[in-house]
Amino acid sequence: MFIQIEPTSEIPIYTQLANQLIELIASGTIKPSEALPSVRSLAADLGVNMHTVNKAYHELEKKNIIEIIPKSGAVINSISPKGPSDMQLDLIKLHLKPLIAESIVYGMDKEQILSITSSIISEITEG
Amino acid sequence: MFIQIEPTSEIPIYTQLANQLIELIASGTIKPSEALPSVRSLAADLGVNMHTVNKAYHELEKKNIIEIIPKSGAVINSISPKGPSDMQLDLIKLHLKPLIAESIVYGMDKEQILSITSSIISEITEG
DNA sequence: ATCCTGTTATAATGACATTAGAACAGAATG
DNA sequence: CATTCTGTTCTAATGTCATTATAACAGGAT
Numbered sequence: 001m002f003i004q005i006e007p008t009s010e011i012p013i014y015t016q017l018a019n020q021l022i023e024l025i026a027s028g029t030i031k032p033s034e035a036l037p038s039v040r041s042l043a044a045d046l047g048v049n050m051h052t053v054n055k056a057y058h059e060l061e062k063k064n065i066i067e068i069i070p071k072s073g074a075v076i077n078s079i080s081p082k083g084p085s086d087m088q089l090d091l092i093k094l095h096l097k098p099l100i101a102e103s104i105v106y107g108m109d110k111e112q113i114l115s116i117t118s119s120i121i122s123e124i125t126e127g
Numbered sequence: 128m129f130i131q132i133e134p135t136s137e138i139p140i141y142t143q144l145a146n147q148l149i150e151l152i153a154s155g156t157i158k159p160s161e162a163l164p165s166v167r168s169l170a171a172d173l174g175v176n177m178h179t180v181n182k183a184y185h186e187l188e189k190k191n192i193i194e195i196i197p198k199s200g201a202v203i204n205s206i207s208p209k210g211p212s213d214m215q216l217d218l219i220k221l222h223l224k225p226l227i228a229e230s231i232v233y234g235m236d237k238e239q240i241l242s243i244t245s246s247i248i249s250e251i252t253e254g
Numbered sequence: 255a256t257c258c259t260g261t262t263a264t265a266a267t268g269a270c271a272t273t274a275g276a277a278c279a280g281a282a283t284g
Numbered sequence: 285c286a287t288t289c290t291g292t293t294c295t296a297a298t299g300t301c302a303t304t305a306t307a308a309c310a311g312g313a314t
């Protein structure tokens with residue numbers, strides 16, 4: 001599993017883990033219907049506690065990105081062809097807005113913001 | 128001051144405050160060289176502790192968005208016409224990436240992501 | 255001189271993140 | 285069928301963070 005944790009980061013370990021798993025799914029490195037490693041094995045790999053990995057998995061389940069099958073394991077959900085649900089879209093916008101406002105305050109204009117957004121998309125999907 | 132705090136949010140109060148101040152600056156509602164309210168008066172307005180407002184102001188100072196003049200008050204910095212510094216840009220990208228990856232996992236394509244980004248920019252600058 | 259300002263210090267509280275250890279029950283595998 | 289692996293649940297300790305509460309200090313504004 002291609003994951004790297006920064007223990008000293010201000011970002012919680014379980015969030016780092018969830019984010020990196022999301023990126024791996026977005027990039028196609030791991031695909032829908034694939035099983036994620038068990039919480040115990042991944043925890044051992046990363047040198048963190050089992051409960052921390054468990055928490056990351058449950059964050060992804062809340063977002064409907066994976067499905068946790070009790071007593072069995074976690075599986076990546078298929079990407080909805082209908083796009084995000086209203087709730088998902090609202091949350092994305094809620095978190096996107098302050099970042100965009102900050103970019104504007106830094107002197108970026110619409111073109112620049114769309115440009116770096118575009119480059120990040122390429123980075124994820126082609127990287 | 129046109130600020131609303133949600134005490135029960137999972138987002139820390141000082142972050143909510145900093146974010147909303149950034150949006151007010153981005154929208155032009157409050158402008159460079161204008162003074163922010165004193166930490167004591169704004170805290171009283173919002174019904175929160177002085178230290179919480181103080182923390183928000185120092186967050187904005189770290190980002191070079193305001194200047195805190197010791198024993199005097201806080202003033203909004205001018206928007207750099209040169210755009211963001213490398214450090215500012217890196218931080219923006221760092222926080223933008225997981226959101227964009229999440230959007231992709233939700234089934235959004237490049238056009239949709241650029242479209243909501245664009246609409247948020249309009250919302251901030253024209254709202 | 256008085257009031258307002260940000261600064262600093264200390265302290266208490268509750269919540270959160272992380273780790274640890276243990277026990278349970280269902281699934282998978284031999 | 286027995287063993288192993290799985291996620292689940294519980295308790296508990298630790299450290300850090302967010303928030304509030306006081307209080308006192310010194311420079312700026314009036």
